[in-house]
Amino acid sequence: MRVRGFLLLPTIALSALNVSCPRPASEPAATSPAPAPASAVTAPASAAEPPLAAPSPSLAGPATAADPAGPAAPPGVSAAMDATASATTDPAADLAAPGVDPLALPVLPPQLVDDGSDELPRLDPPPTAPLTPKEEVHELASIARETWIFAEPRWTSRRIGYLRAGAVVARRPEPSGRESCAGGWYRIEPSGYVCIGASATLNIHDLAVEASSRRAIRRFFAQAASPAPSAPRGEAAAPRAELASLDLRGEAAPAAPHARLGALPAAADAAPAALPAAADATPAALPAAPDAAPAALAAAPEAELAAWLNGLPYTYVMSRSPTPPLYARLPSEDEQRAAEPDLGAHLLRAATAARAPDFVAPPPPDATPSVLLYGRPAPGLAGDRRSPDALVLGRARTRSGFALLSTFDHDGRRFGLTTDLTVLPLDRTRVIRPSAFSGLRLAEDVALPVAFAKRRHATRLVPGERGGLTRAPLRFREALPLSGASRRVGGIDHLEARDGSLVRADDVVRVDPLPRAPAWAVRGRKWIDVSINQQSLVAYEGSRPVYVTLVSTGADGLGDPKTTRSTIQGLFRIHTKHVTVTMDGDEEDEDPFDFRDVPFVQYFTEGFAFHAAYWHDEFGTPRSHGCVNLAPLDAAWLFEWTTPEVPAAWHGALSLRKGTLVSIRP
Template sequence: MRHGSPFVTALSQVLLLGAALGAGEGCKRSSSAQADGGEANAEGGAEATEANGAGKATLTDADGGAPPWSGPVLYAFGAIAPIFSATEWPPKDPSKTSDDRKDVIRLGYFRRGEKVAVKPDPIKKANCEGGWYELVTGGFVCGKFATVDPNHKELKTAPHAPFIDRDLPFDYGLNLTPGTPLYRRVPLKAERKTFEKTLAIGKGVKSSDIAKKLKADGEEVPAYLKGADDAKTHVGFDDLKGESSLVAERMLKGFYLALDKKVDGSSGSFWHTASGYYAPKDHLIVHETKKEFEGIDFTAPGETRKLPLAFIVSPRARECNVEGPKVTRHEKIDRFTILQLTGKREVVDNRNYWETDKGFYVRDIDAAIVTGPSKPPADLTPGEKWIDVDLRRQSLVALEGEKPVYATIVSTGRHDDDPAKDHRTVEGSFRVREKHVTTTMDGDAAADGTYRIEDVPWVMYFEKSYALHGAFWHSMFGREKSHGCVNIIPHDARRIFLWAGPVLPEGWHGVKATKDNPGTRVIVHK
């Protein structure tokens, strides 16, 4: 990250905050995305460490430029702690409630183990046992969801808060084995033997072979093995529900978990997950964070590049020389190289070739050409932030008024002639409706197979289940890839997330757009 950039400074100001709030289709958000992972404990000899931050009643800003908050701190001990606009509960139907409640709304939330700064002394009211806590950043939280006691029993196994200052808020683990169990606590050796006896463990052992053997022996084949044995067999989330009070659920190969910390017990090593479960460590591989490229911050000191730009997305791209109808290909260009374009374009055999400031040309099918919007929205106010997503060019440009401040490439929804597999991204003019530091996305439609990615980072919903968000599980940026959302490399997703409205107050996990804290405009077009 380049320091001194106005774009970066804006991100730092978001992290500093203060009183920021003033007093379908697409990517599927999991219905249990914010659900608690259950009553995890350290039975079975686990050596669990204290939750990160517990007992530290200080909140600091992103760059250390402001003094830490030295007053009371509120910790969420429930799955989530909702934040409301008043010391009342939002009504289901505002037209059928009292005047005190009709205008009350949910502003956002923070999750178990996360902490926010609060004013001293809760407000006592009969509608909330424990009283209402007023947040320094605005909003109210009922004491039934949170506590100022850092040693509260529910915080002992709470996961660490997400890392706001990193490209990824958590470390992530990829499940390699069909049927890996998620335990509610660390299991004993005998329990592991029982619940993992049908897992493919060891070199050369295949889940399909285990399924065939069970079938040959006349034994019942678990649902998670049926898919491994027969690709045509659909396995949904109902098939993966845990079969005991100890096993919360089973995973399929390819599921991603957000990891809290490693826990060692007498029965082996486990990953404690951000959702509160325990996953056997030997069935997961930790995702290796790579930053293959980053977008262009046009406001950075010394940055001279400008639109149009070419992001090379093909591994077969080469420098081209265009002389009339003749094209000759020369040196190879590395994938994700960013080239300055002059704006000059030649057409040869119905193929576009774009001239670079180096004198050579690049072929259109080898690059994502980022030109920016042709014109701003008619009702745009001076300096207003907005985001332009070009589906044809697979690009995203963040602007302030008519001035581009950031540009990158994205991966939007896949097109398909089969309606069941057609996930094209919705087009139109929208505003960011809500932002989440992370939220779980999953789906079990038969056409695409069952998938789950826990705690997808930097999520900005703008229309139904369509969102801009970080994607760490693929690198197909500049090409269509997603289930309908706009996938962004995590580094760029984080920067856009912190720049865009609604502003996320410090310590909050999610925030909804309001009149006083509006969402940034998002234009999606071809």
């Protein structure tokens, strides 16, 4: 698996960094695709390539040192960055040698010690909040997939993070310099500098900013960063009593349009009051207090959306076959029939599918995005090359996943606006119902061992009303804190839970405390322990476990990560975090895929990362291409707990020396 179109970290000198879940060495090397929309779609085979419009001078003028055409750096700088990168190696590469027990190391290796090299220079004070409502607010906005944030106001400085299109951040009123940046380098909140030019603008009302204004939901961010989420610009949070008449953005739900084009039945578009409880839901396992959202958050529409998404940052859909066209604008009925020759038969099949028991309805419709009204095309992000007359930008690839900024009705069909600002018909996709599984957050009085039920029809023994023991159901993957004691009942070994119940030892995965904490696990230091054999993850603060869950590591178990789909072993640091990032494989692969906006990605060495998986629900079983897959709720929690921290408006953050330690072992 690779991250498409994402240039990562040349300025902090990681030569071996492949931003992907790795592929076996025998497979063809990944190549960078053409700029979007080619990076997002495959052009229709039957259609001639549309003419490309000249880029807007205000967004992507000629590549000059004063205004580089692209989010990275001006000509000449990239070559220097690459030369610097090639002269160094991954700092944790020699810690991944076979046979190295990361827990037995007496001290941290020098390459993992925080030597202060990641400290940010203090050149300018941060932006200040206005003292009065009438005082001007100074902000800038991202208009690209990646708007890089630099430690200092120059292209050759190291990158410390990036913004995603639609992000608006506070800035200082005046630029801190204009070195190779005609628009000026601005100090932003909470740190770093952004160049105003091809990927960022001072016009926070730019169409690309407006179209991308809905931000990714970070369910656990508010707990760690602020007591309450900020209301939308110029609006107040809606009271919970009013949510029934509001759409998911807090706006009045529009009246349903006149049904045309064989619209789906009403049931297909109606979002359930609540998602049906999944068979593996473990609400009892999660303590209410630690994970409870603040009261102010519960009153906001985002809380309803976060609950519906079950930890995912967006609504996600997967393409069906044949794959959906990706429109540049809302098509008329005639244009839909021309672009989708099978439309009539397809809508009949979609109506039948909507009546299936496992059908997942999309969320309630939003208002049509204003940028799409009156037949206007969706604005392209910086670097996109779209013809103003283009209707179809291409078709989704096989086994594609998309994140949606909004869904809305048009001519009797439901459409979605993707994070790449393309429009796709949702009846050619299936809405993702994310896994309801989550691990167990360990309070001060709850520690390991913890057991997870690994059989779907497991039971446990509880005291009966008339004495003796009786059987009670045990949900699949339900977490049970254990007392540490065991008993034989009927000749079968049972483990005793803290509540006094008994569970068969062969029905559960048991996660035990470590015999002894690593010498380097000093008090308060955060670190993560992953066991490939047990498919478990435990988050520690010093020697105290604070979270335990099940994961999916590489499908090939303990194999060679260079030649098989196995997870690398060793001791590492998380160095790069993305709220979401796209991962894909080559069409020639035996398992081609194109997953947009994979949530809560945390790279720790080469192409290996923790991330949520919205396309499967097999946590506890080896499954991945080499990364460590987590359920969405687990990934969302872990993302906010680890370092480097990703500030509220940022989409990614980078640090070589301050990231959370990661131990991966058999």
